[in-house]
Amino acid sequence: MISCGEGGTVVSLQNCRRCGKLYLKQRSDYCPECAQWMADVYGQIRDFLREFPNKTMWDIHTELAIPLSVIQQVLKELEEEKK
Numbered sequence: 001m002i003s004c005g006e007g008g009t010v011v012s013l014q015n016c017r018r019c020g021k022l023y024l025k026q027r028s029d030y031c032p033e034c035a036q037w038m039a040d041v042y043g044q045i046r047d048f049l050r051e052f053p054n055k056t057m058w059d060i061h062t063e064l065a066i067p068l069s070v071i072q073q074v075l076k077e078l079e080e081e082k083k
């Protein structure tokens with residue numbers, strides 16, 4: 001992460017976790033483009049599991065063609081949402 005501050009305003013840049021592009025740091029680990037993509041994928045996985053609650057990560061991976069690391073991340077978020 002690169003930070004530079006001027007007169008109290010701190011601007012941070014960070015690399016997107018998905019595409020590696022530099023972007024203005026927000027709460028998300030992804031650039032705006034990938035954040036949008038993640039939101040789509042999140043919805044897809046959530047709907048998929050709502051319909052087929054017994055499907056595994058691997059099923060999601062093969063049927064929706066989503067990378068396993070992304071599924072893992074989404075499942076973690078879904079788990080936290082339940083609390």
Ligand SMILES: [Zn+2]
Nearest residue numbers: 016019031034
């Ligand atoms: Zn990105």
